[in-house]
Amino acid sequence: MVDRRSGVPAFRQVASDLREKITAGEYAPGEQLPSERELVDSYGVSRPTVREAVNMLRAEGLVTSEHGRGVFVRPPASIQRMSRARLSREARERNRGAFLADAAARGFTPSTSVKIRFEQADQRAAAHLAIDEGTEITVRDRVMRADGLVVQLAVSRLPRELTRGTAIEEVDTGAGGAYARLEESGHRLGSFVEHVGARMPTPDEATQLQLAEGVPVITVTRVAYTEDGTPVEMNDMVLAADRYELSYEWPAD
Amino acid sequence: MVDRRSGVPAFRQVASDLREKITAGEYAPGEQLPSERELVDSYGVSRPTVREAVNMLRAEGLVTSEHGRGVFVRPPASIQRMSRARLSREARERNRGAFLADAAARGFTPSTSVKIRFEQADQRAAAHLAIDEGTEITVRDRVMRADGLVVQLAVSRLPRELTRGTAIEEVDTGAGGAYARLEESGHRLGSFVEHVGARMPTPDEATQLQLAEGVPVITVTRVAYTEDGTPVEMNDMVLAADRYELSYEWPAD
């Protein structure tokens, strides 16, 4: 029952109460909550009020609702770690690319689909690649799957000048991936920079990544530089935050 | 006006339409949307339906609503970049700690409040610090502000054994921060590892960080190791995802 005189909105009281019961383990992961109609009775509020409370918990990522079945406490997803070691030259020598290397190491059946197109660099691409706006660039738009499930979206951009005549403009970039092709054509890589952020997904991303409500995405923009400091590739990645964790390691000095 | 025969729920049609107008710039950042009652008329739906549409956009972080004023397109927040260089030994020599160094470099007036307590290591802390569960640890619970606004929460844990008799058990750890004190007592740091993830904030975090709805938090767990590979500190940080971006750089080999 909610306290009508407290000044706290009824749906917040219901949400808080359910949240406490979930975090206390009273409703265990995977377990079903009482039905909305039952909650209506037990808290003495209308159904829209109960639904607003449940909506809050869904937006927080605490529960998921399944049409015709019920509302369930969301069990924590198993988290994949991605470490920077996946980009070592050594790893490239044995594999097709970073993602396939990663998946193979974990027993997934990986698959990717790639669309290649050519564009003029927009302001952001121009800034990261240190080229003029409007310069022709090669864009590789990839969807990566593990056991059929989409796990990562990635858009890679390179100055067209560097990719002409290489397998980077093909669907299959060959052993070692695009980075190996760049090095073969004389652009030996010197360093990587990754910019990591997070935000809520667009509806489109939510569909593609099959995200539950209340699950943000991690965005990673990686820029690859040659040994002389010239940027040669930028790669925008989008990952489901409930399935990925990124790890970085560096010496203290 | 919504299409009743399309099978697409009315509130989704309204949300999609508004979303398009926002991303197309028809409603510019900071600009006010039509009032809910106006939207009721223009789309021919009831007010709860309009509100559900607006709720969607709010959960996506596209708009904020202000009681008594209106609904506004959320302007992008200015993003602070945090790079791993902030942890260099050289930077420590000139400053009190990583956060103060960061803020000072940017013209903020930084302030922190610290609560120190002693606990027994839980399973997670024990795993990261390579100690037995139940071992006594020192916990430094910090709230960091820039110009009075909370921007970061951080909980640092170290084996008590390493902090006894040092300024790490004081509110003010002194010049160079806790890492400098560790090095002074003979625990020269060898490397750092950061694990980066994202999730929706707890209501508590949302309040403390003054997060708008639809803004996730970035979580960073940093573990500091000595030169012989012994973990000496773990630091759990929580940052507002609309205000921070993390940068990591490493050589190609």
Add this chain to the structure above:
DNA sequence: GAGTGGTCTAGACCACCTT
């Protein structure tokens, strides 16, 4: 005081899942 968003009700009907 007029306009705004915030909360809440008491229903109704639909779509989906299970038995």
Add this chain to the structure above:
DNA sequence: AGGTGGTCTAGACCACTCC
């Protein structure tokens, strides 16, 4: 068939902001 969540209505009153 019966239970579940999903959608929607037509109101009502409140709290806040601005003029």
